[in-house]
Amino acid sequence: MIIRTRFAPSPTGYLHVGGARTALFSWLYARRHGGRFILRIEDTDLERSTAESVNAILEGMTWLGLDYDEGPFYQTERFDRYKEVIQQLMDQGDAYYCYCSKDELEAMREEQRANKQKPRYDGRCRHLSTPREGVEPVIRFKNPTVGQVVVKDMIRGNVVFENSELDDLIIARPDGTPTYNLTVVVDDFDMQITHVIRGDDHLNNSPRQINIFNALGAKPPLFAHVPMILGDDGARLSKRHGAVSVMNYRDQGYLPEALLNYLVRLGWSHGDQEIFSLGEMTQLFNIQDVNRAASSFNTDKLIWLNQHYIKTSDPEHVAQHLSWHMGELGIDPTNGPALTKVVVLLRERAKTLKEMAESSVYFYKKVESYNEKAASKNLNENSLPLLKAVFSELSELKQWLAEPIHGLLENCAEKHGVGMGKVAQPIRVAITGNTVSPSLDATLELYGRERALDAIKRSIEWIKDRA
Numbered sequence: 001m002i003i004r005t006r007f008a009p010s011p012t013g014y015l016h017v018g019g020a021r022t023a024l025f026s027w028l029y030a031r032r033h034g035g036r037f038i039l040r041i042e043d044t045d046l047e048r049s050t051a052e053s054v055n056a057i058l059e060g061m062t063w064l065g066l067d068y069d070e071g072p073f074y075q076t077e078r079f080d081r082y083k084e085v086i087q088q089l090m091d092q093g094d095a096y097y098c099y100c101s102k103d104e105l106e107a108m109r110e111e112q113r114a115n116k117q118k119p120r121y122d123g124r125c126r127h128l129s130t131p132r133e134g135v136e137p138v139i140r141f142k143n144p145t146v147g148q149v150v151v152k153d154m155i156r157g158n159v160v161f162e163n164s165e166l167d168d169l170i171i172a173r174p175d176g177t178p179t180y181n182l183t184v185v186v187d188d189f190d191m192q193i194t195h196v197i198r199g200d201d202h203l204n205n206s207p208r209q210i211n212i213f214n215a216l217g218a219k220p221p222l223f224a225h226v227p228m229i230l231g232d233d234g235a236r237l238s239k240r241h242g243a244v245s246v247m248n249y250r251d252q253g254y255l256p257e258a259l260l261n262y263l264v265r266l267g268w269s270h271g272d273q274e275i276f277s278l279g280e281m282t283q284l285f286n287i288q289d290v291n292r293a294a295s296s297f298n299t300d301k302l303i304w305l306n307q308h309y310i311k312t313s314d315p316e317h318v319a320q321h322l323s324w325h326m327g328e329l330g331i332d333p334t335n336g337p338a339l340t341k342v343v344v345l346l347r348e349r350a351k352t353l354k355e356m357a358e359s360s361v362y363f364y365k366k367v368e369s370y371n372e373k374a375a376s377k378n379l380n381e382n383s384l385p386l387l388k389a390v391f392s393e394l395s396e397l398k399q400w401l402a403e404p405i406h407g408l409l410e411n412c413a414e415k416h417g418v419g420m421g422k423v424a425q426p427i428r429v430a431i432t433g434n435t436v437s438p439s440l441d442a443t444l445e446l447y448g449r450e451r452a453l454d455a456i457k458r459s460i461e462w463i464k465d466r467a
Helices: 017-032 051-064 079-092 102-114 180-190 205-215 246-251 256-264 278-284 299-312 315-328 339-346 353-359 372-378 384-396 402-415 420-432 440-447 449-466
Strands: 004-007 036-041 070-074 095-098 138-141 148-153 157-162 170-172 195-199 222-226
Touching: 004 017, 004 195, 017 036, 017 051, 017 195, 017 222, 017 246, 017 256, 017 278, 036 051, 051 246, 051 256, 079 095, 079 138, 079 170, 079 180, 079 205, 138 205, 148 205, 148 222, 170 180, 180 205, 246 256, 256 278, 256 299, 315 339, 315 353, 339 353, 339 440, 372 420, 384 402, 384 420, 384 449, 402 420, 402 440, 420 440, 420 449, 440 449
Parallel strands: 004 036, 036 070, 195 222
Antiparallel strands: 095 138, 138 170, 148 157
16 A cells, blocks of 8 residues: 555645644655655635635745645645545435524523533534425535544554544535535545644544545545644744744754754654654654654754754755845845855854844945944954054055954064953954854855955045044
8 A cells, every 4th residue: 555645735824833743753654664655635615715825835845845746736626526426325315405594503502501511513414305495505424423433543542533523524515515524525536645634623523524534435644643842831833932833944044954843843753863864753653652742842952953954064055054044135246245254154043044134134234334332342442453453464464364454463462461352342343243253263254355455445534533
């Protein structure tokens, strides 16, 4: 048997981290077993589904690197197939027209609540022989009234539901459009899905869907219902906890592999190992090892992982992702040093790519103004002789490399009888506008001779203008 899994989001918003984790688990399960991973867009909610949301989902999948073998398939392109199956269920006697109005249904539920019964449809139209005139009916699936449904769950084990507790769900609306529980069964059947990995909020849908599979004479897939993700405060993860959209994490400067590594560890583990390459995830991941309990999202842990990947990943790879952030700052990376060199210089300090981009602006744009406090302390009449001396000696330096630059700065400090900081900080403020940067010699090497001399010269003129 070829393992076939699927990710089937509804395009009513962005790709959130819970959906991304479900997609990752489904992708890993298929990849580990040499199977196929299918992407399906469940867009039958015509009022809420948007093209923008579809694009956001596809963009998120691409950014994460979760490639799919088939799809994307769109449910709105399969309405004829759903109608065919609905008619089949009608012809078999496994579905029927229901003419109950909203008021009738609400009155029925109120009566059930008053009698301390579970509110649900009571099947009053099951055996209706004559249609009601002037009423557009829905179509309901005729759920079995006796026996049990066993959901074979790879995380929870067998979960048993009594058919007597399940009502006759609607499978087609008055306008004939199919509902979720019908379309998902038809799609999983037609696409030969063998394993359905999804959030545990779908667990109660599973017995209903299994009964539809059975009515169609089809073998249901195996299920794995993944627990929800909680915020730091124990509540279900939502917008108020910060970024929940996958692309928000891109915008905040996370590498996709850091987010994937974090998501795979939300509910799954392999000993005490914390860092997993995609290859290791594929080799080691087992859906049966996912915890039943909900997992809490810890942003500090994600930042730690991101910093690890920034430090240890191929600088070329990091630079490719950094380039997007530079563009967001209006910077053309071709107007300065190679981004790979910037990555190597800044990766020990940066926690995110956004932070790295903001910290490297001075390599690509002239400093238009200085930090007021930094300038007051370091760009003044006392530092003017030092700046002039350094400018003069740097102008004559034969090799513009970190080591000779460092030696030159040390000699200058010694000549003037001051500490290295008295020489270095005015230069640092001159070229960066602030007092924080990587080692000054390496920064100057990457900055370039002409640009560095120009920046120092402008700082000298700035001090003179204010003298």
